[in-house]
Amino acid sequence: MSEKQQPLLEVKHLQTGYGASQALFDVSLTVPAGQCVSLQGRNGMGKSTTVSAIMGLLPCWQGDIQWQGQSVVGREPFEMARLGIGLVPEGRQVFPNLTVWENLVATAAKPNKKNTHLPPARATSSWDLDRVFALFPKLADRRKHFGSQLSGGEQQMLAIARALMTHPTLLILDEATEGLSPLLRQEIWQALATLRHEGLSILITDKNIKQLLTLCDHHVIVQKGRTVWSGDSAQFRADADLKQLYLAA
Ligand SMILES: Nc1ncnc2c1ncn2[C@@H]1O[C@H](COP(=O)(O)OP(=O)(O)O)[C@@H](O)[C@H]1O
Numbered sequence: 001m002s003e004k005q006q007p008l009l010e011v012k013h014l015q016t017g018y019g020a021s022q023a024l025f026d027v028s029l030t031v032p033a034g035q036c037v038s039l040q041g042r043n044g045m046g047k048s049t050t051v052s053a054i055m056g057l058l059p060c061w062q063g064d065i066q067w068q069g070q071s072v073v074g075r076e077p078f079e080m081a082r083l084g085i086g087l088v089p090e091g092r093q094v095f096p097n098l099t100v101w102e103n104l105v106a107t108a109a110k111p112n113k114k115n116t117h118l119p120p121a122r123a124t125s126s127w128d129l130d131r132v133f134a135l136f137p138k139l140a141d142r143r144k145h146f147g148s149q150l151s152g153g154e155q156q157m158l159a160i161a162r163a164l165m166t167h168p169t170l171l172i173l174d175e176a177t178e179g180l181s182p183l184l185r186q187e188i189w190q191a192l193a194t195l196r197h198e199g200l201s202i203l204i205t206d207k208n209i210k211q212l213l214t215l216c217d218h219h220v221i222v223q224k225g226r227t228v229w230s231g232d233s234a235q236f237r238a239d240a241d242l243k244q245l246y247l248a249a
């Protein structure tokens with residue numbers, strides 16, 4: 001029983017920073033299994049730092065990060081990936097000198113026998129080229145093109161596809177549609193809605209509040225390294241001051 005209700009990811013009172021410079025003072029967030037959560041806040045408030053700490057790219061100074069009820073503090077990034085977190089980092093970072101196809105197979109994870117002690121795979125967790133090309137037909141057309149030849153939107157599709165090829169249980173997207181044309185943004189939101197309906201859990205940062213409210217179940221707002229608000233979409237819409245207080249540029 002409790003396994004179903006146990007959150008997939010839980011960040012509790014997280015503190016971290018860069019060298020001696022503290023960036024997060026008290027960030028808490030929960031991603032329930034199969035749900036979609038937005039992490040919002042103005043520039044420099046700590047969204048990417050939170051994502052980096054979850055991935056094991058930054059140390060946890062205080063607080064805890066739990067994956068399916070167990071602390072993962074001190075885990076390396078590759079271990080977090082193996083546990084089931086797929087990251088689409090800010091700025092995409094696809095390999096410019098590899099083709100679309102090479103980008104996808106270079107990072108693909110084979111379903112690993114060693115991982116069988118992990119909780120049962122969700123229906124969404126098995127990905128192959130056919131499935132990512134069905135999600136992003138544009139990538140199929142461009143499969144022989146180099147990463148550097150792709151538009152920003154295509155690169156973002158490739159970054160998402162690449163993360164999916166590791167069979168994640170949780171997909172984390174940092175600035176999911178930043179710098180993309182409106183049309184390509186729409187394609188990304190559409191794909192994320194499809195993934196969400198297939199049961200993939202998602203943690204996402206983006207500037208488009210309207211799309212986040214449509215896609216996500218829960219929302220967390222950070223300000224100056226602290227969680228200052230969290231709630232569902234209805235609570236978000238009902239709180240007239242929220243945008244002005246924490247999100248308006
Ligand atoms: N590599 C870094 N070195 C030092 N400080 C950083 C670094 N990256 C981010 N910061 C600082 O951490 C704080 C949070 O930044 P960040 O997490 O990138 O915010 P957001 O993603 O919400 O825009 C900011 O004060 C920022 O200047």
Ligand SMILES: [Mg+2]
Binds near residue numbers: 047048049090174
């Ligand atoms: Mg950021």
